[in-house]
Amino acid sequence: MGNILEMLQNGFARNFITEDRYLFIVNGFFTTIQITFFAVLLGICVGFLIAMIRATHDMTGKLKIPNYICKLYLTLIRGTPTVVQLLMLNFIVFASMNNKIMVAILAFGINSGAYVAEIVRSGIMSIDKGQMEAGRSLGFHYIQSMFYIVLPQAFKNVLPALGNEMIVLLKETAISGYIAIQDLTKGGDIIRSRTYDAYFPLLTVAAIYLMIVMIMTYFVNRLERRLRNSDH
Amino acid sequence: MTTESLIRVEHLGKKFGEMKALSDINTEIKKGEVVVVIGPSGSGKSTFLRCLNLLEVPTEGKIFFENVDITDKKADINRHRQKMGMVFQHFNLFPHMTILKNMIIAPMKLQKKSEKEATDIAMELLKRVGLEDRANAYPSQLSGGQKQRIAIVRALCMQPDVMLFDEPTSALDPEMVGEVLEVMKGLAKENMTMVVVTHEMGFAKEVATRVMFMADGKQVEEGTPKEIFESPKSQRLKTFLAKVLF
Ligand SMILES: Nc1ncnc2c1ncn2[C@@H]1O[C@H](COP(=O)(O)OP(=O)(O)OP(=O)(O)O)[C@@H](O)[C@H]1O
Ligand SMILES: [Mg+2]
Numbered sequence: 001m002g003n004i005l006e007m008l009q010n011g012f013a014r015n016f017i018t019e020d021r022y023l024f025i026v027n028g029f030f031t032t033i034q035i036t037f038f039a040v041l042l043g044i045c046v047g048f049l050i051a052m053i054r055a056t057h058d059m060t061g062k063l064k065i066p067n068y069i070c071k072l073y074l075t076l077i078r079g080t081p082t083v084v085q086l087l088m089l090n091f092i093v094f095a096s097m098n099n100k101i102m103v104a105i106l107a108f109g110i111n112s113g114a115y116v117a118e119i120v121r122s123g124i125m126s127i128d129k130g131q132m133e134a135g136r137s138l139g140f141h142y143i144q145s146m147f148y149i150v151l152p153q154a155f156k157n158v159l160p161a162l163g164n165e166m167i168v169l170l171k172e173t174a175i176s177g178y179i180a181i182q183d184l185t186k187g188g189d190i191i192r193s194r195t196y197d198a199y200f201p202l203l204t205v206a207a208i209y210l211m212i213v214m215i216m217t218y219f220v221n222r223l224e225r226r227l228r229n230s231d232h
Numbered sequence: 233m234t235t236e237s238l239i240r241v242e243h244l245g246k247k248f249g250e251m252k253a254l255s256d257i258n259t260e261i262k263k264g265e266v267v268v269v270i271g272p273s274g275s276g277k278s279t280f281l282r283c284l285n286l287l288e289v290p291t292e293g294k295i296f297f298e299n300v301d302i303t304d305k306k307a308d309i310n311r312h313r314q315k316m317g318m319v320f321q322h323f324n325l326f327p328h329m330t331i332l333k334n335m336i337i338a339p340m341k342l343q344k345k346s347e348k349e350a351t352d353i354a355m356e357l358l359k360r361v362g363l364e365d366r367a368n369a370y371p372s373q374l375s376g377g378q379k380q381r382i383a384i385v386r387a388l389c390m391q392p393d394v395m396l397f398d399e400p401t402s403a404l405d406p407e408m409v410g411e412v413l414e415v416m417k418g419l420a421k422e423n424m425t426m427v428v429v430t431h432e433m434g435f436a437k438e439v440a441t442r443v444m445f446m447a448d449g450k451q452v453e454e455g456t457p458k459e460i461f462e463s464p465k466s467q468r469l470k471t472f473l474a475k476v477l478f
Binding site: 128130131133134136137138139140141144148149152153156 | 285287310311313314316317318320322324325326327328337338341342386387390
């Protein structure tokens, strides 16, 4: 018994205290959060824009060329691995950019945008077309009707799905190490490579991800319940 | 009563793909008129009404509203629509807004009215239809008849020059039809110009200044309620009336 405790104590000290190794975890955590946060924002902006273009095309037949470009984008993003997209953005598109975190935000944001777009589009298409017509008949033009009337309702319907997409995105950022970013995962792995101890750093990293995901899930569920309770 | 022309329809036609939903409709609607459009299902009544505010884009002909050709590509249809209220069969209230918000959003955003100004107008109208105590309710908390009365006053908040109704009572339980028709009769009394698609023949007889009978996308007969109901000329209208009046 005393032996195990001592082992744990030693392990903890070696993996986190010596040479301030806990900083790999702490800094990595903030890097992961930073990438996730801005990528989610970018993903939502890109996603809404694409969803609007696609839904407008579906409903009115207009915007043929923009819709074609959007479809191409969706096909490319959803048809290739995220890691490959990240590597391409880093070594081909932004080869000269030093700010790796910015590259990661762009890569994950553009990637997430494709999934957000299809979620939001399905939300827009699920709103009765009488809503748009009522807006238009009052004198709102198309974009105004979209913003004041259709999108708020669509957004409400797809909030849970969007929440899930954010959780997926958080976990995807674990591949940031591929372009030499010290995110949470990479931070844990660096400790492992110095201490030759896989258990402590990796279990800690996993536990932190799990915690963030559980917190996010909690809020998504709460939101979902609140939306279900108010049927207006 | 003035005889100023409000809407003039010239050779209006509408095709959905190959299907001709409307052909060669010609009519003129003057200020203060109540035109009731009747006809069998699928005859093009809704399509006609929706062409008047360009919710359906005509494939042929012209529509003049207050002497402006609104089918012209250069016409600012959104501005003209502000003057043409529309009431739908399924109400189409905005479910995510309170009743009051439903009513004031368009005046505030489109006519740049202050919230207070728009609210004053809205509350006045709510009082008229006896629903001022529901201002802060959501549409889902209202009965069908109440929803439709709100839909009417929502359109009225924009102070339109004409009101278009597409079967406003068809989705209602029978006991709620009366309350909606009452509101519409009140409007007619105040000389609101109205175009009403309806199956309520009683309303047509009592309120219409003119009745238009449509069949197969054509305007078959037009006249005063007396002419249409008491001395129909065409066989189609006679058959139709026999069916709806028993
Ligand atoms: N968006 C559309 N696309 C294709 N066809 C349509 C469309 N809207 C209407 N139609 C067709 O046009 C014809 C006229 O329809 P419309 O809705 O104007 O008839 P209506 O007289 O209003 O009928 P009802 O009394 O059933 O409401 C019908 O044959 C209908 O199927
Ligand atoms: Mg109809």
